[in-house]
Amino acid sequence: MERLYQNISKRKSTRKFNMDSLDPSSMERVEQALQDIPQLFENLTVSFILVRDGEHFMEKGTSILGAYTKVKSPHYLVVACKEASGFRQAAGYSMAHVLLKLNDLGIATCVTYPGVDLMTIQQFAPLEEEEVPILFIAFGNPEDPLSLYPKPDYYKRRSYKDILLQGPVKRKYKFILEAARLAPSSFNTQPWRFAVDGHKIHLLRVKLGFIKSKLFSSLNKIDMGLALGFMVIALKSKEMKFRLVKDPVAYEGMEYMITIEMKE
Ligand SMILES: Cc1cc2nc3c(=O)[nH]c(=O)nc-3n(C[C@H](O)[C@H](O)[C@H](O)COP(=O)(O)O)c2cc1C
Structure with a gap:
């Protein structure tokens, strides 16, 4: 947990990705990082389903909120869970660990809401029965390697x-x-x-x-x-x-x- 904690002040969203796929060993590390993600509730598992072909996946997005939600990246994770009580909070809790783990691997991320329809999601990232897609995590290498980590005074947060x-x-x-x-x-x-x-x-x-x-x-x-x-x-x-x-x-x-x- 020490490493994840250190990444809290070293993480930021990336919106400009290098569209080349991650190299196989980095992708393997991502897959390893997705094993045993902590869950908020014992009986409610939040899944992170890998979309390798992010470019074609995102093309299908019809975002209702405009450009903000359409972050293009070489890969995505579909965050999915059953619609039980507290499932959104549970998704956020598990996502916190995933975002920091990927950051620790030097991989850039951005949470997005691209409005991809369920049929397309099922094609790219088959969901388990009863699971619904909640959000997406865009990930890959940043276009500018120096933009991975925040500069001093980056965080605009409430006092x-x-x-x-x-x-x-x-x-x-x-x-x-x-x-x-x-x-x-x-x-x-x-x-x-x-x-x-x-x-x-x-x-x-x-x-x-x-x-x-x-x-x-x-x-x-x-x-x-x-x-x-x-x-x-x-x-x-x-x-x-x-x-x-x-x-x-x-x-x-x-x-x-x-x-x-x-x-x-
Ligand atoms: C639930 C959630 C949804 C988000 N959706 C988007 C999005 O659709 N597009 C985007 O560019 N950023 C999105 N973000 C990223 C936020 O804009 C970002 O976390 C916030 O501005 C703080 O910046 P930072 O992540 O660089 O610290 C989302 C973040 C969260 C937690």
């Missing part, structure tokens, strides 16, 4: 003042929130908020107004899973003992997700 509903945060727990703060999110919306009460960190999501579409709240649930994944990776890298529990707190305009309870 603690914005994301902390309640504090104070003990100094020894600050790194946990910092890991979440650097997580990627759809349109960089960073929907996560935290209420810290002693050794408990409650995670909440900003509820979207009526006008914002269903799509955005679905994406924000994935973002919450990503933030939780980054926090758990941070905790595990420091070998801190904790439990994930339900201990709801109420804040106006927020949806409670989960609590990280530290064992002191």
